[in-house]
Each structure stands twice: as C-alpha cells, then as structure tokens.
Amino acid sequence: MESKHPLEFLITWFIRLTGYSSIFFVVLILFFLVSEGLPALSEVSLDTLFSTRWYPIESYYGILPLILGSLVVTIGAMLIAVPFGIGTAVYLSEVARPMVREILKPLVEILAGLPSVMLGFLGIQVVSPFLREFLDLPTGLTAFAGSLLLGGIAIPTIVSIAEDAMNNVPQSYRQGALALGATRWQTMWGVTFPAARSGIITAIMLGLGRAIGETMTVMMVTGNAPIMPNSIRALFMPIRTMTATIASEMGEVAAGSIHYHVLFFIGIVLFLLALIVNITASWVSMRKQTHKERVLS
Amino acid sequence: MEKIVVENFSLTYSDGAESLQNINLKINEHTITALIGPAGGGKSTFLRAMNRLNDLADVAALSGHLYINGQDVLDPKTNVIQLRRTVGIVFARPLPLPLTIYENVSFGLQAAGERRKAVLDEAVERALRQAQLWDEVYDRLGDSAFAISGGQQQRLCIARVLALQPEIILLDEPTSALDPISTAKIETSLLELKEKYTIVIAPHNIQQAARIADDVAFFLQGEVVEFAPAEKIFTTPKDRRTLDYVQGRFG
Numbered sequence: 001m002e003s004k005h006p007l008e009f010l011i012t013w014f015i016r017l018t019g020y021s022s023i024f025f026v027v028l029i030l031f032f033l034v035s036e037g038l039p040a041l042s043e044v045s046l047d048t049l050f051s052t053r054w055y056p057i058e059s060y061y062g063i064l065p066l067i068l069g070s071l072v073v074t075i076g077a078m079l080i081a082v083p084f085g086i087g088t089a090v091y092l093s094e095v096a097r098p099m100v101r102e103i104l105k106p107l108v109e110i111l112a113g114l115p116s117v118m119l120g121f122l123g124i125q126v127v128s129p130f131l132r133e134f135l136d137l138p139t140g141l142t143a144f145a146g147s148l149l150l151g152g153i154a155i156p157t158i159v160s161i162a163e164d165a166m167n168n169v170p171q172s173y174r175q176g177a178l179a180l181g182a183t184r185w186q187t188m189w190g191v192t193f194p195a196a197r198s199g200i201i202t203a204i205m206l207g208l209g210r211a212i213g214e215t216m217t218v219m220m221v222t223g224n225a226p227i228m229p230n231s232i233r234a235l236f237m238p239i240r241t242m243t244a245t246i247a248s249e250m251g252e253v254a255a256g257s258i259h260y261h262v263l264f265f266i267g268i269v270l271f272l273l274a275l276i277v278n279i280t281a282s283w284v285s286m287r288k289q290t291h292k293e294r295v296l297s
Numbered sequence: 298m299e300k301i302v303v304e305n306f307s308l309t310y311s312d313g314a315e316s317l318q319n320i321n322l323k324i325n326e327h328t329i330t331a332l333i334g335p336a337g338g339g340k341s342t343f344l345r346a347m348n349r350l351n352d353l354a355d356v357a358a359l360s361g362h363l364y365i366n367g368q369d370v371l372d373p374k375t376n377v378i379q380l381r382r383t384v385g386i387v388f389a390r391p392l393p394l395p396l397t398i399y400e401n402v403s404f405g406l407q408a409a410g411e412r413r414k415a416v417l418d419e420a421v422e423r424a425l426r427q428a429q430l431w432d433e434v435y436d437r438l439g440d441s442a443f444a445i446s447g448g449q450q451q452r453l454c455i456a457r458v459l460a461l462q463p464e465i466i467l468l469d470e471p472t473s474a475l476d477p478i479s480t481a482k483i484e485t486s487l488l489e490l491k492e493k494y495t496i497v498i499a500p501h502n503i504q505q506a507a508r509i510a511d512d513v514a515f516f517l518q519g520e521v522v523e524f525a526p527a528e529k530i531f532t533t534p535k536d537r538r539t540l541d542y543v544q545g546r547f548g
C-alpha cells in the first residue's frame with residue numbers, strides 16, 4: 001500500500017531508484033562487454049580461439065592456455081584455502097575461548113581487506129625466491145606461487161563468513177545434540193555444520209570469486225607466460241591467467257582491433273565463470289530448503 | 298528403589314548468587330516427580346545438573362552429591378557422554394535438530410556408534426510410538442523436522458530421548474509452548490512411560506503437577522521448601538509457603 005505522506009513517498013522513491021540504478025549499471029556493463037566481445041567470434045575462427053597458442057602479435061588468439069591458467073591457479077588456491085579457511089573458522093567458533101576469538105576475528109577481517117598488491121609484493125620478494133630455492137626451479141614465479149598467494153587472499157574471506165555462519169547456528173542445536181550424548185565433534189559434524197551449510201558454501205564461493213577475479217597478485221607472481229598447462233608439472237612453471245592478460249594487454253591495444261575484441265571476449269568468459277560459480281552456490285545452498293519449513297507451533 | 302539421591306547439593310553461577318542451596322531429595326524408580334515453584338527458583342538449574350548440561354553454563358561452584366544409580370554424577374571422573382544417554386532431557390521449547398524426522402530420532406543412537414539400519418529403524422519406530430507420534434509421521438520420516446507442528450516437534454524431542462532407552466527422563470516445562478490437546482497427549486505418554494522410566498518434570502503449571510505427579514518438590518529461591526507425595530503437597534502441606542503457592546497466593 002502506498003503511503004500518502006510526502007516524505008514517505010520521497011524515501012520510497014529514492015530507495016526504488018537506487019535499486020533500479022544498480023540493476024541498470026549491471027545491465028549496462030553486461031551490454032558493453034557483450035557488444036565489444038562478441039565481434040571476436042566473427043573475426044577469429046572458433047578453431048583459433050580455442051587453440052593452445054596465445055601470441056596476439058602474430059595473430060594467434062588461442063585463449064585455452066589463459067582459461068586453464070586461471071583454472072589451475074584458482075583450483076590450487078581453493079585446495080589450500082578451503083581446508084585452512086574452514087579449519088580456522090571451526091577453531092574460532094567452536095574451540096577458541098571467547099577472549100581468543102575476540103582478538104583473532106578482527107585480525108582476520110583486517111587481513112581480508114589487505115590490498116592485493118601488498119600480497120603480490122610479498123610473493124615476489126619472499127614466496128617465489130623461497131620456492132625457487134626449495135624446489136630447485138628455474139624460476140619461482142609459477143602457478144604454484146600464484147595458488148599459494150591467492151589461497152592466502154581467499155582464506156580471510158572464507159574464515160570470516162564461515163565463522164559468522166557457524167556462530168549463527170542457535171546454541172540450542174548444540175545443546176540438543178550434546179544432551180543426547182553426542183561428543184563435541186559429533187555435534188559439530190552432525191548438527192552445526194549441516195545447519196551452517198549454506199553460509200559455509202557462500203563463504204567458499206565468495207573466496208572462490210575473489211580468487212578467480214584477482215588480478216594484481218597473479219600478475220606479479222605467476223610469471224605471465226601463456227603456456228598451456230597440460231600436466232601436473234605445469235603447476236611449477238610460469239602461467240598466465242585471464243585477468244592478468246586483460247590487465248596487461250588492454251592498455252596497449254588499439255580500440256576496435258581484433259586483439260581488443262578478443263580481450264573483451266575473455267572478459268565474457270570470465271563473467272560466465274563467475275556466473276556459474278554463483279548459480280552453483282545458490283543452487284547447492286538452497287537445495288535442502290525446498291521442504292516447506294515452519295517454525296510455528 | 299531409590300534412583301536419584303541428592304545430598305546437600307549447592308550450585309552457584311558465576312554471577313555469585315547461590316542458585317541452589319543445600320538440596321536434599323530422594324527420587325524413587327518408576328515415579329513422576331514434579332519440581333514446582335515460582336520463576337527463578339532453580340528448577341531448570343537442578344534438572345540440568347542431573348545430566349551435567351550445566352557444564353556448558355558458567356557454573357562457578359558445586360558442592361554436595363548427586364547420586365544416580367549410586368554413582369555420584371558430580372564426580373569429575375563421570376563419563377558425561379554415557380550419563381547423558383542414561384539421563385535424557387526435554388527442553389521447554391520444541392527444539393528439533395535441523396535434520397529430518399528420522400535423523401532426529403536416530404541421532405543419539407548414531408552418536409553412540411549404532412550403524413545397523415535395521416536396529417535404527419526399529420528404535421525409531423518404537424520411540425515414535427512411545428511418544429504417540431508414529432501415526433502422524435510414519436509416512437514422512439524423511440521430511441525436515443521443522444515441517445511438523447510445534448506439538449509434534451515436542452513429541453519428537455521426547456521420542457529422540459526415548460530412542461536411547463534411557464533410565465531417567467528430565468522434562469523442563471515440556472508443554473509450555475503447546476496447545477491443550479498436544480499437552481494432553483504428552484501427559485498421557487508420560488503416565489505410560491513411568492512404568493519403564495523414572496521421570497522428573499518441571500511442570501508448566503500446578504494443575505499439570507496435580508494431574509501427573511507422584512511426588513512434588515517445591516523450589517523457592519534455590520531451596521527445596523518441601524518434598525512430599527503429591528496429594529500431601531496439594532492438600533496438607535507442612536510449610537505455610539507451600540500452601541500459599543499451591544493455592545495461588547503468590548508466585
């Protein structure tokens with residue numbers, strides 16, 4: 001029902017406007033992305049586009065190594081970030097004493113806001129020299145270094161959100177389980193975890209989103225060579241991600257050229273990947289709630 | 298036979314107030330004992346002490362003895378997990394676990410390590426029948442426990458305790474959130490259950506105590522003012538304060 005009060009009316013419209021405008025901007029960006037990226041499909045044959053060689057100066061526009069590069073680095077990052085992130089979240093919410101949590105939680109949240117260029121700096125100065133020495137590699141600037149640092153970037157996000165989710169599980173669930181003779185760990189696995197499921201999945205997906213979209217750090221530490229990763233060894237070789245490619249080449253390319261369109265096409269691929277991540281996330285976290293639930297008496 | 302013997306039991310929360318002072322009680326097997334008294338009297342605190350759920354609250358000091366089957370459960374060496382399987386508790390608000398109906402009932406057994414499907418199935422059915430819930434849910438055991446009514450949820454909470462085949466069942470105002478019909482169902486099952494179990498209940502009002510209790514303990518500000526058979530408490534209590542309370546003159 002519309003209110004007749006003029007101020008109320010204004011506020012309602014203002015809020016509506018902000019809502020519409022954010023939708024408008026998203027659509028605008030999408031439109032721009034598609035209109036600049038799709039011409040690539042007519043200018044470059046699909047065979048070329050999905051080939052394994054990226055060397056734009058000689059008209060090799062194979063984006064496969066870039067897509068796989070992103071995937072390798074991101075999957076590596078998640079293999080590190082998910083266990084550590086969830087582990088830390090469990091520790092904070094279920095094990096740590098309140099005092100410890102009060103101190104650690106804000107620290108983790110500060111980490112989550114750390115500018116990624118600082119991590120890249122750390123990567124160049126510390127992580128990659130260490131990897132080179134330790135694993136006896138020709139260079140430490142590798143996919144693995146990227147994974148380590150991206151993992152580091154995703155961990156605070158995962159910890160912070162997963163911890164909130166577990167913390168929001170009503171104390172009464174834990175009590176109910178403990179009262180039935182469950183141990184602390186059984187309570188956690190059997191009750192707290194399932195109850196916090198959608199929050200934990202959201203945490204992982206947001207961490208994943210941060211890792212996929214991260215540009216600066218990977219540009220600094222992965223060596224940026226568009227090599228096709230085709231074995232496990234590729235993890236310890238330089239690699240190039242989609243984001244790093246766009247960021248490093250977009251500045252030098254002539255607007256409207258083939259190269260320019262292909263870069264935008266990579267942007268579309270990136271966007272689709274992010275979309276898939278998000279859709280999977282909401283699908284997985286909604287799945288269990290399809291029962292009609294009611295909490296009334 | 299004496300199932301629960303409480304001797305000089307006192308409990309203080311960390312805020313410093315002595316919530317239970319020098320409690321002495323003897324509770325017989327196969328009886329229903331009602332703990333009555335005004336708010337803050339310590340009934341919940343006492344119930345939760347019996348299966349050591351108070352371990353989770355910030356209890357500052359405990360003294361005295363609380364024997365169940367002759368074992369002092371306050372002894373630090375007590376196996377708390379085992380104790381909680383022997384002494385089940387049902388809370389005031391129906392609080393199913395966020396699982397299916399079946400999983401709620403089988404949760405305790407599974408936590409105890411039971412994996413055999415047949416055993417679990419049988420235990421779930423038996424417990425749901427004992428809690429008078431089977432007929433209402435047998436065809437949707439896989440549904441979320443939140444998809445049933447509040448009264449059914451509370452009987453589900455009773456069933457999940459029964460599935461463990463405990464010896465003692467504690468109930469803390471189990472019907473306070475329920476309608477009269479659900480309440481009656483629960484009272485009926487309690488009267489049946491006392492043949493097999495020992496029941497201690499903080500009833501939701503004095504009438505409920507009068508309907509189901511064999512013995513009644515009157516808790517006032519952390520003390521047990523009087524502990525006697527129900528008809529005695531309700532007709533000729535020894536203590537003036539008990540009389541005032543049961544006649545509704547305070548509290």
Ligand SMILES: Nc1ncnc2c1ncn2[C@@H]1O[C@H](COP(=O)(O)OP(=O)(O)OP(=O)(O)O)[C@@H](O)[C@H]1O
Pocket residue numbers: 310311312314316334335336337338339340341342343354355516
């Ligand atoms: N977790 C706790 N921490 C500190 N004090 C508590 C805690 N639980 C209960 N108390 C205090 O202990 C006293 C007894 O409380 P209890 O809940 O046992 O009373 P009750 O008889 O169950 O009351 P009601 O009829 O309202 O349920 C109260 O003064 C209460 O404030």
Ligand SMILES: [Mg+2]
Pocket residue numbers: 340341342469499
């Ligand atoms: Mg109470």
